[in-house]
Amino acid sequence: MKHKYFFVILIFAFSFNKVNSQACPDNSFVITTSTPEEVLFSFDNPGPPCGDRPSAIVIDGSAYTLGNCDTFSSKYQLASGSGVIDPNSYTVTYGSSTCEYINGTLGIDDILFINNKTIQLYPNPIKNASVLNINFALNMSAKINVYSLDGKLVLRDQLNNSKFKDINISNLSNGIYLLRLETDNASITKKFIIQN
Secondary structure (H helix, E strand, O other), rough: OHHHHHHHHHHHHHHHHOOOOOOOOEEEEEEEOOOOOOOEEEOOOOOOOOOOOOOEEEEOOOOEEEEEEEEEEEEEEEOOOOOOOOOOEEEEOOEEEEEEEOOHHHHHHHHHHHHHEEEEEEOEEEEOOOOOEEEEEEEEEEEEEEOOOOOOOOOEEEEEEEEEEEEOOOOOEEEEEEEEOOOOEEEEEEEEEEOO
16 A cells, blocks of 8 residues: 555656756857857757746856847847856856857857858748748848859848848749858858749
């Protein structure tokens, strides 16, 4: 009889005690060009829902609070303390996990180009639509050029300090195109398909 009670109590205890373990984000970058200092975490695959990510983290004894959050990234702002001591190597208390990162400090525009998944094109392929939507992890400025597969520049646009950009592609015919994003320090190319 005692074994039955023990078993019931054990099941009861485990059913109400959820372990809240946080997985370390895949990448972390210190943004020293912002005031206050910020740290960007990015996920190679969609990260946990924003509500499940820590609202505060600790790096080198300094506290950071969650600012922006989306599917592939979280940005934390310095709330108290002197900030990251060595941006090339630091340990983060991220929820109940301890995460170690070895990176260089990156400029704010370069961060987006480290992980292609922080730039999203949709719909892709484009079917029955005349607009291509581009989403970024952070506000940024960049030149936007669209090329056909034969290398011809078919569309030119500009992104000015924004996380979103809608591009009118109604003048483009069906086919495969390359979208090139360029900042002063980096560039990246993404493929999209039009099947109208």
